[in-house]
Amino acid sequence: MKHWDLVVIGGGPAGLAAAIEANEAGVSSILILERDQELGGILQQCIHNGFGLHVFQEELTGPEYAERFIDALKGRSIDVMLDTMVLSLTPEKQVTAVNTREGLLQIQAGAVILAMGCRERTRGAVRIPGTRPAGILTAGAAQRFVNMEGYMVGREVVVLGSGDIGLIMARRMTLEGASVKAVVELMPYSGGLTRNIVQCLEDFHIPLLLGHTIIQIEGKQRLESVTIARVDEERRPVEGTQQRISCDTLLLSVGLIPENELSQQAGIELDSITGGAVVNQTMETSTPGIFACGNVLHVHDLVDWVTEESRRAGRYAAAYLKNQETQGKTLLQMTPGRGIRYLIPQQVSCPHEEQDLKVYFRVAQPCAKGELQVWSGEEVLMSRKKTYMTPGEMEWIQIPAAMLHQAADNSREITLTLESHPSAESSIMKHHEKNRRYGNE
Numbered sequence: 001m002k003h004w005d006l007v008v009i010g011g012g013p014a015g016l017a018a019a020i021e022a023n024e025a026g027v028s029s030i031l032i033l034e035r036d037q038e039l040g041g042i043l044q045q046c047i048h049n050g051f052g053l054h055v056f057q058e059e060l061t062g063p064e065y066a067e068r069f070i071d072a073l074k075g076r077s078i079d080v081m082l083d084t085m086v087l088s089l090t091p092e093k094q095v096t097a098v099n100t101r102e103g104l105l106q107i108q109a110g111a112v113i114l115a116m117g118c119r120e121r122t123r124g125a126v127r128i129p130g131t132r133p134a135g136i137l138t139a140g141a142a143q144r145f146v147n148m149e150g151y152m153v154g155r156e157v158v159v160l161g162s163g164d165i166g167l168i169m170a171r172r173m174t175l176e177g178a179s180v181k182a183v184v185e186l187m188p189y190s191g192g193l194t195r196n197i198v199q200c201l202e203d204f205h206i207p208l209l210l211g212h213t214i215i216q217i218e219g220k221q222r223l224e225s226v227t228i229a230r231v232d233e234e235r236r237p238v239e240g241t242q243q244r245i246s247c248d249t250l251l252l253s254v255g256l257i258p259e260n261e262l263s264q265q266a267g268i269e270l271d272s273i274t275g276g277a278v279v280n281q282t283m284e285t286s287t288p289g290i291f292a293c294g295n296v297l298h299v300h301d302l303v304d305w306v307t308e309e310s311r312r313a314g315r316y317a318a319a320y321l322k323n324q325e326t327q328g329k330t331l332l333q334m335t336p337g338r339g340i341r342y343l344i345p346q347q348v349s350c351p352h353e354e355q356d357l358k359v360y361f362r363v364a365q366p367c368a369k370g371e372l373q374v375w376s377g378e379e380v381l382m383s384r385k386k387t388y389m390t391p392g393e394m395e396w397i398q399i400p401a402a403m404l405h406q407a408a409d410n411s412r413e414i415t416l417t418l419e420s421h422p423s424a425e426s427s428i429m430k431h432h433e434k435n436r437r438y439g440n441e
Helices: 011-023 039-046 062-073 141-151 164-175 194-204 261-265 303-323 401-409 423-435
Strands: 002-009 030-033 048-049 079-083 083-087 094-099 103-114 118-119 137-140 156-160 179-185 206-209 211-220 224-228 243-246 250-253 257-259 288-293 330-337 338-343 359-362 368-376 378-388 395-399 411-424
Touching: 002 011, 002 303, 011 039, 011 062, 011 079, 011 103, 011 303, 048 062, 083 261, 103 303, 103 395, 118 141, 141 164, 141 250, 141 330, 156 164, 156 211, 164 179, 164 194, 164 250, 179 211, 179 243, 194 243, 288 303, 303 395, 330 338, 330 401, 338 411, 359 411, 368 395, 368 401, 378 395, 378 401, 401 411
Parallel strands: 002 030, 002 103, 030 079, 103 288, 137 250, 156 179, 156 250, 179 206, 330 411
Antiparallel strands: 083 094, 094 103, 118 257, 211 224, 224 243, 338 359, 359 395, 368 378, 368 411
């Protein structure tokens, strides 16, 4: 049995930021376990720019952003094990891992930070009917093939789903010489950042077909075509709207799933909406001494928010190691109300700290103008006017410490609601109009 004060599972942007922050807070015995052959996680294949605008106030590519944190590890008392797979995690913070050098490892940690990231949904998860030819792969897999391995995955491409990876790969395939026929999205709004819709689709005249889905795949050895159809309000295909698109490649950008198998082994309570752990304001999970941050907690749009959240996890993990006690019982429950899909954190356990609380959330559907309201029981504690919001972009609101005290003394619950009129219909009309201009409808 080997011992480290802090074990960080995952060497991507979340794990790196958390480990460095914990080291700066005084933890000198830290181990990062990473299953890939190099640090950086998903950033290594994200060669496009747009990273670091909030953290570094400059625009970086994914590898450049990762390099800043990898360089920051040098000279620190942080051990790194690459090409190491974590097999299990117990509630007592015992980690079992394996690699080709040490073989099977048994590690006892004083505290654990979960930073495993997420994986992509596949064709099987969305149940697209048809044959099983070559040429169907997730957008992230295609991104690795093209950007890191140097393989061209296809020449005539259709993208299903309008998540950020799908939008970015639509642009990337166009730049590599492929013809991207369309980006097909089931929902009446895009699931990606607005800036990616503009820079990746509109600037390259790639059609975005909202309210559509793929109902058939054709091809024996290689993909030959897909059949798309418009869907109704129940997301069922509308008869008579079928359209056949010839293509040799289908990229799937149909959502991300937080990697929480280890969390379940440790007995950690999971949120049914985010797929990640239920945490308090210190990023501590329901199992004392185990913290979570990054995409394993909830899917982020920007790596800058991952860094901010992970630094908080590292800072409080260091505080836990010094005190060897949890943050106490839950004093406030954070509840998503009307128009809000989820909130992070879901609990507040120590509002006696004189610190404001930054709450991350996503809206349930697009809205043009809205008013966020923070409730405690039947009382509105605060409200904020917000302009256009969409489920594809994470939002946040700062709740003052005084209001946390007030809610703790009152209903012991805080509810966030959004009063607005959804703008999804106008969004559909806008994009249909663009598609008509491009000659695709």
